[in-house]
Amino acid sequence: MRTAGGAGGAGRHGEPRLHHGGGLRGRLPAHRGRPQRRADPPRRESPPLLRLLLPLLRLFFPLFRLLLPLLRLLLPLLRLLFPLFRLLFPLLRLLLPLLRLLLPLLRLLLPLLRLLLPLLRLHLPKLSLG
Known part of the structure; x- marks a missing residue:
């Protein structure tokens, strides 16, 4: 025989009712039909920069994976060149x-050089390649 409510009695088909730790929950009947879908948590809008960069990253990631072994090979070479760069930068x-200072001067001389180049070509002997 079914009991009217209460946390103790038997359930519908004789199985014991589940008691979920106090309150009315243990006494409520099982949910009938489809369980309700919970609303999605509010989505945070991704920053616009990230939205722009994501397709680019997806495009370049396989390329990076291909270039990684090449970079591993170049690293010792870069280590050798680094002291040389440290000497060249102060220079x-x-x-x-x-x-x-020379750039404006070069800008002035460039048209003059363009005029002189055909004349120089006439006077220089023909260079044989090979």
Whole structure:
């Protein structure tokens, strides 16, 4: 025989009712029909930069995986060249102001060089390649 409610009595077909730790939950009948789908948690909008970069990353990731062994081979070479770069950078820093001064001068001389180049070609002997 079925009991009216209560946490103790038998369930519908004689199985004991489940008691979920107090409150009304243990006494409520099992849910009939399809269980309700919970609402999705509110989605946070991804930053626009990430939205732009994601397709690019998907495109380049296989390429990176192909290039990784190549980078591993180049690393010792870069280690050898690094001291050389450390010597060259101060030299470049000294030459940069000089280049800045020469650039306007080169801009002025370029049209003149374009005019002179055909004349120089006429006077230079023909170079045989091979």
